[in-house]
Amino acid sequence: MKFLKALFLLENDFEDLEFFYPYYRLKEEGIEVVVASSDRETKIGKHGYTITPDLIYSEVIPEEYAALVIPGGKSPERVRVNEEAVEIVRKFADKVIAAICHGPQLLISAGLVEGRKLTSWIGIRDDVKAAGGIYEDREVVIDGKIITSRMPDDLPAFCREILKKLGIRK
């Protein structure tokens, strides 16, 4: 198996399943999963699950990673106000980026939405459109290497497409 690394950008109030399902799923495939945040404090999800970041944003070397995963909840709003984090997202523009629920907020901040097909949590649908995105209400939308989904129930389709895009599953 080829050695791959995936990066998660995470702050407090992340949607627990939207973090842990992809995190465990990529681990199941032998992919190294790395969590970056604004500081080293343990982060807590909306439902109380916790994870301690491996890195702070300034330590991330985007070139090391094959994919970026952006879980939803209130985390993306906290990530997007950090310019270092937004800069990381921009550096993944030619790699696999997977954003679910409120995750596309970070794609808007990074200027990656205009003219692209994507989906998101319905509550930010109008922001996606206002940023020039072509919104589709489907469990998973793929545009080039950008994969987006709407909510936890979309996780099976979301991860299936991430792993296809990484060449790990058919």
Place this chain on the structure above:
Amino acid sequence: MKFLKALFLLENDFEDLEFFYPYYRLKEEGIEVVVASSDRETKIGKHGYTITPDLIYSEVIPEEYAALVIPGGKSPERVRVNEEAVEIVRKFADKVIAAICHGPQLLISAGLVEGRKLTSWIGIRDDVKAAGGIYEDREVVIDGKIITSRMPDDLPAFCREILKKLGIRK
């Protein structure tokens, strides 16, 4: 792909990730996932996630399923006091049974532990031993078609082995 069904036995206070990770994971493979419980009320996990059962125990036809999955938390203690549910577990004795965390409590009640290698949440380790089980402290233990794990962080290994046993992954 062959058509497979998997059954989950679930009551209130289930460990949310231990239910949802396998539930979504099997869905990702196109397996039909069915949740059975003592009544049709929506069940709530320890962390607040919810799921509405598809069936009550008396409606389960074990012959329809390729695998039984028993998530942990306080759910297994509630399942095991229901004789119909314990009888379902016994009927899976020759099929794939996957139990995580407190899930093996149900295997004890069904009389499936004696002389078998298995693991569980450390807090019920002595019950597994008292029931004649050979306890191993590893992320996943396989004995015939019985697959057991200890806790949420074991989920990648747990599901990898379930899918291997079902012939879906290498």
